Amino acid sequence: MTLAESVGKLSLPEAPKAVLILDASESAERQQEAILQLARGVLDLLPAQVDPVLYFLGNPSPYQPAQLSTNAGIWFLENRKRASLVTPIFEQIAEPERVRIAIVGAGKVFDLEDWENTLHLQRTLLVRLGDSLQPRPVAKELASPAPTELVHWLHDPVQHVALSGPGFMPLGWSNDSYQLVRCGAAFALVGENLSQWPVAIRFLADPPQDVRAQLQHASGTTDTLPLQPANSNDLPEPPIGRLDAREQEAFDCAIHQQPFRCPSCGGECAWDLLRCRARGGFGHLVYPSIERARLNGFVRMWRGDGDVCFRAAGRGVLLIGPDQVIVKTHGARPLIYQYSPSAKQWQETSEYFTQYLRVGPDAYAILV
Amino acid sequence: MQYWCDQVGFPLICLPQLQLDVQLLPVTKVQFERFLAQLNDFGDNWYESVLAINPRTSWRRFTEHDRERLFITGILPNEARTYAQWLGEGFDLPTVQEWRVIYQAVQRDPTFSVPLPELADQLIRDGNKVAGQIVRRLLDQLKGPQLWLMDGGLVEWARDDSTGQFVGLGSPRHAFYPNAWNPIADTVRPLAAGQRLYYFGMRVVHKPSRAATADSSVALW
Numbered sequence: 268m269t270l271a272e273s274v275g276k277l278s279l280p281e282a283p284k285a286v287l288i289l290d291a292s293e294s295a296e297r298q299q300e301a302i303l304q305l306a307r308g309v310l311d312l313l314p315a316q317v318d319p320v321l322y323f324l325g326n327p328s329p330y331q332p333a334q335l336s337t338n339a340g341i342w343f344l345e346n347r348k349r350a351s352l353v354t355p356i357f358e359q360i361a362e363p364e365r366v367r368i369a370i371v372g373a374g375k376v377f378d379l380e381d382w383e384n385t386l387h388l389q390r391t392l393l394v395r396l397g398d399s400l401q402p403r404p405v406a407k408e409l410a411s412p413a414p415t416e417l418v419h420w421l422h423d424p425v426q427h428v429a430l431s432g433p434g435f436m437p438l439g440w441s442n443d444s445y446q447l448v449r450c451g452a453a454f455a456l457v458g459e460n461l462s463q464w465p466v467a468i469r470f471l472a473d474p475p476q477d478v479r480a481q482l483q484h485a486s487g488t489t490d491t492l493p494l495q496p497a498n499s500n501d502l503p504e505p506p507i508g509r510l511d512a513r514e515q516e517a518f519d520c521a522i523h524q525q526p527f528r529c530p531s532c533g534g535e536c537a538w539d540l541l542r543c544r545a546r547g548g549f550g551h552l553v554y555p556s557i558e559r560a561r562l563n564g565f566v567r568m569w570r571g572d573g574d575v576c577f578r579a580a581g582r583g584v585l586l587i588g589p590d591q592v593i594v595k596t597h598g599a600r601p602l603i604y605q606y607s608p609s610a611k612q613w614q615e616t617s618e619y620f621t622q623y624l625r626v627g628p629d630a631y632a633i634l635v
Numbered sequence: 636m637q638y639w640c641d642q643v644g645f646p647l648i649c650l651p652q653l654q655l656d657v658q659l660l661p662v663t664k665v666q667f668e669r670f671l672a673q674l675n676d677f678g679d680n681w682y683e684s685v686l687a688i689n690p691r692t693s694w695r696r697f698t699e700h701d702r703e704r705l706f707i708t709g710i711l712p713n714e715a716r717t718y719a720q721w722l723g724e725g726f727d728l729p730t731v732q733e734w735r736v737i738y739q740a741v742q743r744d745p746t747f748s749v750p751l752p753e754l755a756d757q758l759i760r761d762g763n764k765v766a767g768q769i770v771r772r773l774l775d776q777l778k779g780p781q782l783w784l785m786d787g788g789l790v791e792w793a794r795d796d797s798t799g800q801f802v803g804l805g806s807p808r809h810a811f812y813p814n815a816w817n818p819i820a821d822t823v824r825p826l827a828a829g830q831r832l833y834y835f836g837m838r839v840v841h842k843p844s845r846a847a848t849a850d851s852s853v854a855l856w
Contacts, residue, residue, distance in 0.1 A: 293679040325672040348678045350671035374679060377686070378668060380693040402691070 270434050270590055270606050273475035275494030276441075276467040276501050277430065279482070283367045283390070285319040285421035287332070288356055290372020290400075291346035292324055298373040298396045301411075303339050305371055305396065308414030309421065310335060317422045322356045324372065325349030329359075351376045351400075363387045367421045373397025379405055392420045419486045427483040428464060430494075431455040433611040434473030436592055436604075439581050441502050442466040447583040449596055452612045467501035468494070471586075473611050505579040506560075510568075514554050515575045518568065522623050522631055529553050539622045541635060552635060562635055564595070569630035585632055593620045593632075601634060638754065641722050643669040644763035646754065646770075647841055650740065656841040657729070657737050659754075659782075660706075660773070661789050662718065665694050665765055667707040670721050677714070685709045688833040694769050699776045703811045705769065706789055708836040711829060712801035715792050715837040722839060729840045731822065734793040734804050737840075738785045738818055745780035789836035790816075790823050807834050 287309065289302055306321075310332050313319055321330040323346035330342060353376050360366055363386040370376065371394040382388040383405045393400040393408040394417060401408060409416065429448075430437070437447060437456045445458045445466055458464060472478045482490040510518060513530035520527035524538045531551050536543055544550035552558040557566060557577055564582035568575060585593045590606035592613070601620035604613040623631045637649040639656070643666045647656040671677050685707070692704035710718075712728070719726040729737065752774060758767030773782055781787055790803035790812075803823035806816045812834040816823060825832055 294683070327672075345674070348674055348676065350668065350677065350682050351679050352668050352672050354665075354668065355672045375683070377682060377691060378665070380691070381665065381695060383693065383695070 269608060270471050270473045271475050272438070272469065272471050273478075274467065274469045274497045274499075274502055275475070275478065276497040277428070277465060277480050277492065277494055279425055279428075279464045279492075281365065282317070282422070282424060283365055285313065285317055286322065286356075286360065286366050286368040287319055287421065288322045288324060288353070288368065288370040288372075289343075290324045290351060290370065290374070290376075291343040292349060292351045292372070292374065293347060294351060294374025295372045295397065296347065299343055301396045302371050302373075303335075303343070305394070305412075305414060305417065307336060309369075309417045312414055312418045313422055319421065323349070324370070324376065325352045325355055327355040327359050352378050354378050354381060357382060357387045360387060363390050366390055367423070368392070369394055369417055369421055370400060371396065371417075372400055374400070375402050376400045377402070392417070423484040423486045423488065425464065425482045426460055426485050428458045428461075429455045429481045429483075430457075430466075430468065430478060431481070432472045432475075432478035434471060434606060434608075434613070435478055436471040436584060436594075436606075436613060438469045438471065438584050438586055438592075439502060440466050440468045443582070447594070447596055449594070452610075452614075454594070454613060467497045469502055471592075471606075473606075473608065508556055508560050508577050510554060510556050510575040510577065514556055517553060518575050524623075527553075531555050541622060541633060557635060564634065565593070566633050566635055567626065567630060568633065569627070580632060585626070587624070587626050587632070593624070595620075595634060640758070640761070640763055640766070641726075641839075641841075643722075644758075645766045646758060646763070647839075649843075650737065653733070653736055653740070654842070655729075655733065656843055658838050658840070659770070661784055661791060661836045661838045662707050662715075663694065663705050663769065664691050664707050665705075667718060670718050673721070675717070675721075685831065688831055694765055694772075697772065700810075702773070702776065703789065703807070703834075706784075706836045708789060709831040709833050710792075710835065710837060711831065712792050718837070719839045722841075725841045725843055726839050727842070728801070728837060729793050731793045731795050731802065731804060733840060734785075734791065734838075735819055738804075741780045741783045741785060745783065751782060785838075786818065790832075790834050791836055791838050795822065803835055 289306055319332050321332045326346055326349055368391040373396050379401050388406050391406050393406050395408055395410050436454055444461045445456050448455050448457045478494055480492045517527040517530050521538045526535050526537055529536045529543045532543055536553055541553055542550040543553050562579045565580040565585040566577050567580040568577045583595050587593055592604050593601050594604055595601040603616045603618040605616050607614050622633050626632045638646045640646055645666055646659050648659055649656050671682055689708045690704055692701050697705045715728055719728055755767045755770040786806050787808040789807055790805045792801050793804050795802050804818045806818055
């Protein structure tokens with residue numbers, strides 16, 4: 268295998284639907300108040316965007332969770348004489364991989380064993396407030412949990428995503444909330460507590476199909492997802508800008524390591540100065556066109572059709588050869604890495620990035 | 636042979652010569668549980684007492700050794716009839732005479748000239764997965780007339796037309812209940828009314844209004 272460039276995208280699956288099944292049967296009659304209290308506590312704690320579904324054992328018709336407090340007495344009574352059976356409800360759930368189910372009750376659920384080793388039961392947590400719900404162990408069961416424990420089961424959002432793999436090096440990504448992170452000898456693209464998780468990514472890896480996203484949920488559980496195929500629409504090329512005449516003069520001086528007249532303030536600047544502080548404060552870019560384009564990170568500049576053009580070239584990584592990159596992580600100076608196929612790792616070189624690094628015939632890179 | 640399925644997806648075989656349809660198998664627990672999930676007088680406590688004398692086994696993994704646990708047993712005649720009535724109009728327990736005529740017909744031609752594996756496959760194709768899987772699994776264990784479990788199964792409730800009382804017919808295998816009953820000659824009665832016996836089950840027949848069922852039945856061959 269060798270290092271190869273690829274594009275992919277990550278879409279997190281829809282959050283599972285929360286299904287709460289209450290036991291109103293004769294075997295749970297003495298625990299009715301405790302069942303109700305726990306259910307109320309869970310429904311109160313579930314975030315507003317979660318739209319739970321409420322059932323009673325044996326009854327395939329869903330109830331409105333919002334009306335539980337006012338109708339609990341009637342609902343428990345009308346389901347009392349149904350046997351503790353889960354099949355009528357599980358049969359309503361056509362896509363068990365998209366649900367998290369909790370059954371709260373006391374005493375046997377008679378037909379649980381018919382669902383042994385099914386996805387339905389794997390996605391089910393039994394909650395006993397009296398006798399066990401299972402005639403023999405076939406599912407996870409908690410005894411008298413706090414509402415928060417049950418909420419964690421029913422609603423377990425993703426909190427952390429890390430994209431990584433052998434030889435992984437992200438070159439560009441569509442969601443700016445993700446950060447490039449170096450973890451020992453490997454690199455990862457990491458998102459934490461994001462409101463929007465989808466990301467398209469152009470990357471190097473060895474091989475690309477081994478790149479995975481590791482998802483960490485609020486409960487601490489983890490899932491692993493492969494990347495999906497992406498196309499150019501998912502990760503469009505950044506637009507090309509052009510320098511004006513004064514900026515081009517400055518550029519021509521800078522690439523020959525000669526001082527130039529600042530196109531912004533007119534003062535003289537050293538060849539490698541990008542941010543001119545002649546007007547005080549944090550300074551301004553010596554290329555107003557690039558500043559107006561609000562670029563951040565590496566910028567590639569080249570001469571084409573007589574003009575000097577520029578384009579964003581990656582927020583934290585710039586490819587400078589088939590197996591060589593410059594990496595700028597937060598708070599650290601940019602370093603040049605060389606890929607080692609035998610170790611399947613990027614190894615730091617002793618070289619440093621300098622502004623106007625030549626990255627192709629008549630093409631240069633700056634870091635802004 | 637033609638068959639159709641009751642509202643819980645289990646097959647009844649049409650026996651035109653007898654002018655009735657009969658369930659291929661005794662009523663299973665998973666069938667009966669459809670009834671228990673309805674609002675009626677049978678709740679958890681009732682079912683617990685029934686399961687206490689013949690525990691449940693899953694239709695997914697019952698074996699040759701515990702297959703009787705698949706079927707609802709320990710029920711009383713009035714409970715069995717309540718279930719039959721819930722299935723709909725025309726459903727009932729068989730009479731003794733009907734049961735015996737069916738039994739003899741099964742002994743003569745258990746498949747009614749039809750390979751039963753095709754029935755199992757057809758049931759699954761039609762969405763009656765539980766019934767289809769049960770028949771398939773039983774076919775691995777039983778041959779010919781044995782599959783009907785009228786012999787080597789349970790004692791089944793039937794109405795004695797001469798007395799109006801309910802009696803048991805059938806001859807369980809010895810491992811389940813040792814006996815020497817001949818269903819054609821013997822009837823079985825509990826010692827006391829209301830006594831739940833773990834080997835007493837039920838099978839439902841349907842006396843069709845032919846116009847109503849002819850269209851919904853499936854000709855397998």
